[in-house]
Amino acid sequence: MTAPLLEGRGLGATANGRALVDNVSLSLVAGARLAIVGPNGAGKTTLLRMLCGALPPSRGEVRLSGRRLDRISAAERALSMAVVGQTDQPDPRLALIDYVELGRVPHAGLRRRHDDRDIVVEALRRTGLLPLLARSIGSLSGGERQRAQLARAMAQEPKILFLDEPTNHLDPRARGELLDLVAGFGMTVVAVLHDLALVAPFATSVAVMNDGRLHALAPPREALAQPLIREVFGIDVLRLQHPTEDRELTVFELPARASSPS
Known part of the structure; x- marks a missing residue:
């Protein structure tokens, strides 16, 4: 049996006497991609x-x-760990390549290694930002800034990448493209995701949270099954055949309300 790379054992967190997380245990092996989902405040x-x-x-x-x-x-x-959060606010005057190079600091402090620039350039290439390396952070679009954060994290050469709602403020196509990019890195990923439609194509397992508790830890199809999703999110899951392609569509929507008697 493969030993876990990351484990949480009986995790709990409280604030002002309220349990934010209560007795959560989970583990990930190398290469797994865990999506953490749940309603607001979960x-x-x-x-x-x-x-x-x-x-x-x-x-x-x-x-x-x-x-x-x-x-x-x-x-x-x-x-070993790189985090892409929601609050990173780099100096907008900073050149993209200099921002990504900050990912090398954990490896050598402020001293440069001979291969640092090669690693940074490769991170920019893998995130599709190499043509923009001389641009300032402030001149980038929202999607480009998100990829810049990923490039900085990749330059860190972590074993595990943590993403906190990385698709916020992106349009629907950019959301899918960003997660496809991350999946292609081949590394262990823990990601908080808001859009349930993005989960199954990305994750190898899903942690469903509600009221601070872990309601399910399972592969996407099981974790996103109708009874659980209705219980936790109050919405329905519909699985439909795509009208023009040989694949299934998963649709999340509010339950239909019963018609009022006339």
Whole structure:
């Protein structure tokens, strides 16, 4: 049996006497892509922050390659984990290539290695940003800035990539393209996702959160099944044959209301 790369054991987090996350356990092997989903306030981001070490759990523990995360220094964690959050606000005057090069800091502090620039250029190439390397961050579109954050994370050469709602503020096509890009990296990913339609094409497993509790941890088709989705989100799941292509469509929508008697 393959040993887990990342484990959360009985994780809990409280704030002002309220449980934000309650007794959540999960594990990921190398190469897995976990999507964390749930309604607003379900504890998704709190769980992700505990798994990446940004928030110490009130209860339980996180282990990285068998080692307790709280016993690994922040500098050492940065060699294994990269986080793309919602609040990154780099100086808009910063050149894209210089911003992405910040991903190399955990490897050598402020000293340059001979291959740092090659790694940065490759990260820009893989995210489709190489032609823009001299542009300032402030001149990039929203989608380009999201890919710039990914490029910086890729330059960090992490074992695990954490994404907190990475598709926010992107149009529908850009959302799918961004997650396709991440899936193509071939690394272990933990992602909080808001749009349920994006989950199945991206994730290898899904953690369904509600009221701070883990309601399901399963492959996408099982985790996104009708009874569970109706219970947690209050919506229906419809699986339909595509009218022109040999594939299935999954549609999420509000349940139809019964007609009022006339």
